[in-house]
Amino acid sequence: MTTGAVKKAIAMIEFFQALVDPDNRFLAYAMAMGGLASIAFGIIGTFVTIKRISYLAGAISHSVFGGIGLALYLQVGMGISWFDPILGAVLAAVVSALVVGLVSIHAKEREDTIIGTLWAVGMACGILFIDRTPGYFNLSSYLFGDILLISHRDLIFVICLDMLIVGVVVLFFNRFFGVCFDNEFTLLRGINTTFFYLFLLVLTALTVVLLVRIVGIVLVIALLTIPPAIAGFYARRLWEMMLYSVILCAAFTWTGLGISYSLSFSSGPTIIVLCGTVYLVLLAANKFIFHLKK
């Protein structure tokens, strides 16, 4: 065995030891969070990918920063102690989901400009609120994620969100399928497509808030869309794509967390580089195979 391989093996052992070490509870939390969150990411990410609304999800995630900024300002600056960042994030996400959704339905020609504006303004508001808040804040943990931030409460939040998403999707699967594949036809079958579209965006918003804890605002879109994009290579049906996405997402988050712990890298970027690389390699390989078949 080479020294490199020995080092790797030791790093692996250390990682699994760290996982069960009570002093390193944050790591066990992060792994649990990654696995549980993958259920929400895989399902919602599939909808975001097939409905092609990753741009809307991007605007929502950046507005979340505005909410976090507002919450910090109210909590620390104004002394409203119950208004914590996660509440601000959830509020901002849901409000921006509804605004962005209505814009995408009604503002036909200017849609991308308006959504781009909301995207930037949401982010800028967050910074301005934080400027006005006394004290120092480590912004990079919100922007790029930080597994140290994950708490017991986040785990409960993920479990609730998973149950909500699985329940809603099982109940309304055919309606969501219709809205994503052919909105007009679904409307003609008597389904309230606007409601289900906005509902989907609100679920996306809640999932984005969750994702921000793991990979941060800037990298959210990648983790939401890359696993479904890979799943899309192999899935023939919508539910298959969801299932594959969930599995891939969990695999990427766990592997990424393991690597980031062993090599002392930031967790969010490690996960994103990992799944982005796998996606691009598979994409190139598929194109290559396609050419060979020709």
Place this chain on the structure above:
Amino acid sequence: MKTDISLNNVSFAYKKQPILENVTLTIPHREFASIVGPNGGGKTTLLKLLLGLIQPDKGDIQVLGTSPEKARERLGYMPQYAHLDMTFPATVLDVVLMGRLKKSTFWFSRKDRDQALSAIKTVDMAAFAGTGFHELSGGQKQRVLIARALCGRPDILLLDEPTANVDHETEENLFSILQDLNRDMTILVVSHDLGFVSKYVKTVICVNRQVVFHPTTLVEGTMIKDIYYGDLKMVRHDHRCSEEGHCND
């Protein structure tokens, strides 16, 4: 004779630009009509009015004796497939089952599945029920979308350019299926191809701001000129054109 669709003095404008003006027309039961006209002439607008997707500025529309919104569930609609996402993960059966979506139920029943499969059989796609929609050819996709429109057991079938981007043989197949279906349902086909469609349909509805309703036998050069404001070459489907040029035999 029973009337399926009637428009009385209907006008519709988009951004103050009149698209349809004072359109009056009646379509009897078991009609097989083609809606033809130039691009931007109002064909799609007419279809959307019939489906209740847009409201007329003026006039009255009756579909199956009621308003278009109320008649919706008894209409079968086939959109242009070019608007659909071709990478969407769905089998032929998944797509056709959309025609069984209902406000009152969440999941598809065995009956829904049977109806969808029988609609797939009607359009000769039975062997493809489990195939991915994106793996099909253009003509096969059109047939699947017709099956989707059919499986709600509609009284009226509305098809938006079902022959766009398909070859001659596929067109023939599609129309022979439609001819069979016409035995118990009214069929309206939007087409930009006047010469071809008139060979199959009973009547032609020419749409260009105004609507002129003609039996096919009356479609002649001078009338086309009136509608299109210019000379138009009739597409002659009894002739074939090769890549080298037209062969007139």
